[in-house]
Amino acid sequence: MYKYLKGIYRINKDLSPNKKITVGLTDCEFDWDGMTVEKYKDFTKVLLKRDSIIAANFIKLFECQVPINGTRKALLIQSQPHAIKLGSYPNSKSTGRYITEKYGQKVKIVLFNWYSWVPPDMHLYPWIPDKENRLTADGKWDAAFELSGLKPVGFNLTDSPFGETLFDYAPNPVYNYQKIADGIIYFVPFYEFQCTIGIPNVVDKHFAKELVDRDIMTYDKWLKRFGMKLIKPILIKKEKDFYNSVRTVNCQDYEKFKIQMNKWLTK
Secondary structure (H helix, E strand, O other): HHHHHHHHHHHHHOHHHHHOOOOOOOOOOOOOOOHHHHHHHHHHHHHHHHHHHHHHHHHHHHHOOOEEEOOOOOOOOOOOOHHHHOOOOOOOHHHHHHHHHHHHHHHOOOEEEEEEEOOHHHOOOOOOOOOOOEOHHHHHHHHHHHHHOOOOOOEEEEOOOOOEEHHHHHHOOOHHHHOOOOOEEOOOHHHHOOEOOOOOOOOOOHHHHHHHHHHHHOHHHHHOOOOOOOOOOHHHHHHHHHHHEEHHHHHHHHHHHHHHHHHHOOO
């Protein structure tokens, strides 16, 4: 978010007033002031309706937008589970589905190339087959991109081999990529993905204690489940070191991914 807002600021500095980008926040309302473990548990129940809340907030902002030349435009940036035309849980709707149902063909859901990432808590979703981090379509997509010369390209998914590929997190074979999105942009190869962590001096000695208190509230049930107890002085130092130190790392074991991709390039 820090880098995103700075980027928007840099872009807007050179734009005329009628072309400046406005930013609207759509996620669930939340305030740490007066927060307790009990209040946080109540908030987690709200998250079961998170996709509908995000969609409703977006629609409200969009409808309030003053049309330019008779047209409203918006770019909603979401992580994949919220953006696609499905839900994170069976029989539920994603944000993308809600908005598509509202505006129909005016909505286009476009993905960036990524890979099949398995979150640590994947075992909590029994309808999703167990899998490890791997490339989409067993590396065929990335092999095709490699053979094309790695030039950034965007295209429609409908009626393409990419669109017919089974969606990585599909609860059943009905869901291929053309069912959950309209297009895809291949930007850079996976081995150039970089994860940047940390913001210089974002956590000072005063906020570090508050941050640890928030951690304790957030992970209360996990701490009790495993009989763990956090030692504040140690954790305060770790939190400051973690968030204040800026570093860029590979997001995954790319050598393993390259083996998966290269088997298609040598045939």
